[in-house]
């Protein structure tokens with residue numbers, strides 16, 4: 001879903017600008033369409049983004065009215081993130097700081113929402129979850145969008161091409177539940193089973209319309225299969241966890 005600045009109501013959290021989702025945008029679109037409405041209106045809310053990278057998510061949320069703090073361990077990423085927020089005219093609404101997600105320098109009960117995308121795979125899950133719980137206000141939510149471990153094709157790709165992936169802590173459904181156990185309640189949804197196959201079309205037959213058509217239909221098939229056979233979620237590529245602090 002693309003919207004121009006003029007047509008986007010401030011504070012409405014269910015719109016996604018795909019250019020801010022960075023790489024794999026088509027794959028993260030349904031994930032963000034699932035998680036953004038879970039945040040409720042963002043106007044005036046305090047949001048912490050762990051591992052902000054180049055700041056796409058922080059900028060997206062600031063554009064929807066949130067006051068965002070983005071943290072990362074890499075100073076050059078923080079500089080890129082700041083530049084990005086400036087380009088989108090939300091530099092005043094975003095603060096970027098060098099900080100470790102496992103040792104947050106914020107007081108208890110500070111944020112309405114904590115969010116991260118592809119970050120907990122780099123950190124100790126439980127320690128990070130405990131820190132997020134601590135800095136969340138009662139009634140707040142931590143949203144972790146993470147990469148899963150057991151998708152056969154993704155597993156093979158990582159094994160062959162991503163040597164550093166051996167050191168990462170990819171998620172199984174059990175790991176999702178372990179993180180959720182640090183909060184009061186957990187809901188989670190998994191994405192992309194056969195839809196990952198669209199990547200092969202994208203590379204092999206570079207016709208964008210054909211790729212998007214394939215992806216849409218594979219997504220529909222995945223949704224049906226995951227409803228019918230819930231155990232298949234352990235074989236998905238991406239998970240979105242919504243963890244509540246009551």
Ligand SMILES: C[S@@+](CC[C@H](N)C(=O)[O-])C[C@H]1O[C@@H](n2cnc3c(N)ncnc32)[C@H](O)[C@@H]1O
Nearest residue numbers: 051052053072073074099100101117118119122
């Ligand atoms: C795969 S990138 C994802 C970046 C961004 N969230 C996105 O989706 O584009 C992971 C980011 O997490 C950061 N990171 C890794 N470990 C971290 C930690 N312990 N504390 C804060 N940031 C961390 C890395 O520096 C990197 O920018």
